[in-house]
Amino acid sequence: MNFKLESKDPGSKARTGTITTDHGDIKTPIFMPVGTAGSVKAVHQRELKEDIKAQIILGNTYHLYLRPGLDILEEAGGLHKFNGWDRPILTDSGGYQVYSLADTRKIKEEGVTFQSHIDGSRHMFSPEAVMDIQRTIGADIIMAFDECTPYPCEYDYAEKSMHMTHRWLKRCCEHFDKTEGKYGYSQTLFPIVQGSVYKDLRTQSAEAIASFERDGNAIGGLSVGEPAEMMYEMTDHVCNILPLDKPRYLMGVGTPANILECIALGIDMFDCVMPTRNARNGMLFTSEGIINIKNKKWDRDFSPIDPVLPGYVDNFYSKAYLRHLIMSKEILGAQIASIHNLSFYLWLVGEARTQIEAGTFSQWKNKMVSKVSQRL
């Protein structure tokens, strides 16, 4: 995997670049649609490619390991073959999901034991096991096994957890570096910075993570309920320490405004479940602001959903029709709203890239942050 830095914004730490993988290039800044269990909910691969113009999607170790399971994924020739997505895939290591989803999980030095939220079966994720699992899933970019500390979190818990995450990272690297990809293309491992909301711990963790000199670096332990200002402060601080010539991935972020602010702080890659999860509930992110399509005010608005966006659904369907579908819990409603929100997120980061290239990002960002956050 390779990262080429391209343009820099004169008024902020925003930058553009190109990540090259064996499954194609990723133009940054980029938003990565979340496809937890091997599909971006309610969206076809063709729509992801043609309407949304997604360049990379996410999968998840915890979910895919439990279902469909590694034997089926291996027999299929890996996740790309199984779900037909032939562009880059990134898988999260499952640390976060075990912490947030599994029942009765116990965190020990060796790893985490947990019970499946599906059938209660007992499992153990260790750094080594999670590397083997991600080798089998076959994502182009895989994440180290870490502990995502909750918010709020006591200083000494955050410190102990951070050091364990660093010890687990060492085990991940040693195990990953002595194994090969199973399907004939290369995979790369990103470490994850922790340290909760404590600047000195964030300094220690960012320096430790940078010292592994991997192809990219992730910032974890944020977007877990802390105030946005705190998320920005930690992100700004860590980006001042992480190497400039490697992509930075801020995990689980965020709203359109969060993404624009963090691009200005030097982040290149984002993922968030909001565009898909909130779509199913009728919350639309648009170029004019946020629309709750269930609001009666839209029931006779026959204008297209968001004509600024290039895709089919945004120009073919009206707000009134989409409101009707969401109110009637029609499956098509979830599909249209999901495609729309993801199209908006990809459009937004694409606009940011254009603005950075033109050297006009900073003033554009300040205008857009308030625009995309206003409730229509």
Ligand SMILES: CNc1nc2c(CC[C@H]3O[C@@H](OC)[C@@H]4OC(C)(C)O[C@@H]43)c3nc(N)[nH]c(=O)c3cc2[nH]1
């Ligand atoms: C929402 N806020 C948020 N998400 C975080 C994640 C998980 C990111 C994954 O969880 C899903 O979003 C909830 C996404 O869909 C899949 C595909 C499951 O993967 C994405 C994190 N993951 C790890 N390993 N470490 C972290 O410190 C961490 C911090 C986060 N903060």
